Amino acid sequence: MSETKYLSGAEFKLHFRDLLESLADDDQITFGAGDLSFLALRERGPKIGPRVVQIEFNETYTITSG
Template sequence: MKKQHAITLSSLLDHLKGFAPDSEVIFGDGDLRFYRTKSRGPKLVQIEFSTLYSVNPGQEETRNADVKES
């Protein structure tokens, strides 16, 4: 089974503190289009995009190597 990468909603909201409520948000390089949120369990929310994309094996580790989770 593929590992799911997730953060808590609380952590996501902490990252967004300080931004004006009318700030625009982009996803990825601005190439992903937000579609909806969907409940996948009592404490699991999925954010869905209406954009199809492919990921090259190993690319994620290289691209996010310097990103640290809080």
């Protein structure tokens, strides 16, 4: 099983602050290589202490064995 990857709140803000400040309502955003769709934003984690926020994506393609 692979290890869960995290960004700290500070790292997330650093990466996305400029984008959020300049993003127009009609701009388009892609996820992954343009092959994922946004599913949900969920709070996971302890009631006390640092939160764990999970951003979930859907795959928009089917993988078949060949």
